[in-house]
Amino acid sequence: MNKTCEQVWEKCLNIIRDIVEWQPFKTWFEPIKAVQLENNVLTIQVPSQFFYEYLEEHYVGLLGKTIKRELGKEARLEYRIVVENGTPHQHPKTVNMPTQFTKHQKDSEVDFPLTIQNPVKNPFVIPGIKRVQIDSQLNHNYTFESFIEGDCNRVARRAGKTVSDKPGGTSFNPLVIYGGVGLGKTHLAQAIGNEVKRQSPNKAVLYVSAEKFINQFIDHSKNNIINDFIHFYQLIDVLIVDDIQFFARAEKSQDAFFAIFNHIHQSGKQLILTSDKPPKDLDGLQERLLSRFRWGLSADMQIPDFETRMEILEMKMRNDGLEMPKEVVKYVAYNIQSNVRELEGALISLLAQSSLNRKDIDLELAKRVLKSFVKTSSKEITIESIQKMVCEYFDVPYDKLLQKTRKREIVQARQITMYLAKSFTKNSLKTIGEHFGGRDHTTVIHSCQTVKDLMDTDNSFRDSVIELQQKVQLAAM
CATH class of the missing domain: 1.10.1750.10 (DnaA protein, C-terminal DNA-binding domain)
Known part of the structure; x- marks a missing residue:
């Protein structure tokens, strides 16, 4: 009795099911359909180009051993990849591709070029503007040199420096930087990206806020080009995602990010994430994502102490070529304690008032300007x-x-x-x-x-x- 392609594939799935965990099996194997069996060549249909590449990168050995067990040593596997044609009324087109474990294939057949149908669309490119390389979206002013280290951020900064020297090659993957508003999370995350670009200009580094990622996902969903979206992000060597707490309200975006996270991590590339809370306290995120966030290192950013605030102000003044009496700097550093952003805002306001009123900066002016920053006491101190x-x-x-x-x-x-x-x-x-x-x-x-x-x-x-x-x-x- 000749076996059908469906029967062979079902037996393969029974073997794979016992080896692969439930969630990866459901994600990567259940959507596959067996479509043809001819001359010991089993053809399976996968839903996208991204799907094909993921299987080839992570499960090609398992697929090869399983199919050869069912069909013999000469068994071969081919993929039929569904290609979006942009018109919902037509049947989807397909393209056949070989697998990397096929003995008789030529080397040139192994690679699946990005341009086999259409080039992957870069979601950051503005229509009408051509951009060949991936723009990192980094602020080049955010560097390690401009980031003041103190007790409040020492672990996070040093972990970030370690990651920038060897992205994807440390146990700090992902590196999750968390803390309140204005404490320097974005600065540190982008400093890592800028340092990677400095040391390895050819690496693809990308910074994106979670909100922008979600908006891009929604746009690609409307245009039925989700595969392009996921495929673009899987090209990145160092992916920096800011404010991941915003994923809590975007279930489908979490699914896409889960696939991207897995690909980047398993490819030995680097993920850097920022959040206003530690992963264990993030509500509304899928447990499978939270478990992956806990794989690496979570480093917190705390409110800077007085000495660190003094250093931040002095560095800001040096960079801008400004001078200010020491007692005024101390007064600002002492009274603005909430975060770095407010500290710098107070300094800018002080300089603006000095310039507009043509008055030298002194303690009296500082006290007057900082009234809008310093919270008035509600209790009388005796x-x-x-x-x-x-x-x-x-x-x-x-x-x-x-x-x-x-x-x-x-x-x-x-x-x-x-x-x-x-x-x-x-x-x-x-x-x-x-x-x-x-x-x-x-x-x-x-x-x-x-x-x-x-x-x-x-x-x-x-x-x-x-x-x-x-x-x-x-x-x-």
């Missing part, structure tokens, strides 16, 4: 509340703070408390002194100056004061 906060921080008894003792730890705690009281309350120097056992205003002035001097010379002391300043600010919110 001298007593600051005293309790400092005592708790240094583990000093409250009554000791008011006594006349020369113990160094008590003296410094008292001086810092006076300094904070002067900074955060509207009380007079005389009133502040009265809250410390009836000391006069000259003692308060001396204490405040001592704290300022020590902050300039003692890093540990400065860190303590800055931390206490932040605690007072938080208490006021």
Whole structure:
């Protein structure tokens, strides 16, 4: 009894089903149809050019062994690929292609050229403008040199540098960079891309926001050219996708990205993703995508500390050829704590006001300009509340703070408390002194100056004061 092509293929599927996991089997093998069996050559029909290439790259060995098991050592496999013809009323056209495991094929038959029907359409090309190479869509100002490293981003930056030196060749694949708005995720992701392009100009690097990816997918869906869309993205060596949390509202786009992700990852290429949350906290994304996001490294970006904010402002000033009094830079860095974007925005506003009003930048101007950036306190800060906060921080008894003792730890705690009281309350120097056992205003002035001097010379002391300043600010919110 002669076997039909359907019977042979069904037996092959039974073998493959036991080897391949359920999801890949459903994705890559269930859509295949057996269409012909002649002279030990089994012809199977696949739905697209992309489908053919994926099978040849990832499952050609399995297909070869399975078909030879059913038809013998001389068995061969050919594909019939459905080619979109753009008119829904016509039957789809097909084109036959050999497989890489066929013994008798010529080397020239192995490659499936991108131009066999129509060139793959680049979704980034503006109609009417010819572009031969893939434009990376990168901002060339985003580099590692212009990205300030601090405790808030050290792991992410160093992982990014490792990836840029060896894209696709590390365990950081994908590299997921996550954190709040304006903390530098996009800057770091694009810095990786720019560094890869610098070291390997021939690599195809592409940056795209998740929103743009979704919009492109929708456009290609309307025009029935999804295969072109997927095939374009599979050409990329380093794919950077920004704000992947937006995939949550786009189920079909997730399916396309899943196929692209698999191809890029399994081809030894690099994926870099950014998000406002770690992968485990992303809602609305398919579990199969989330599991792949967890394959590599997830590195967080936190709010920069005072020193990092100072460095960011100073670098921005150097790059723009600007000068500003040190006390103003400190004031801006201290008061703008939310994110880097707002920090740079405050600096631009300050420079604009200085230019428009033809006034030198000083602390008075900085305080006036930053009113729109600094959140007004909703709670009143009292001298007593600051005293309790400092005592708790240094583990000093409250009554000791008011006594006349020369113990160094008590003296410094008292001086810092006076300094904070002067900074955060509207009380007079005389009133502040009265809250410390009836000391006069000259003692308060001396204490405040001592704290300022020590902050300039003692890093540990400065860190303590800055931390206490932040605690007072938080208490006021």
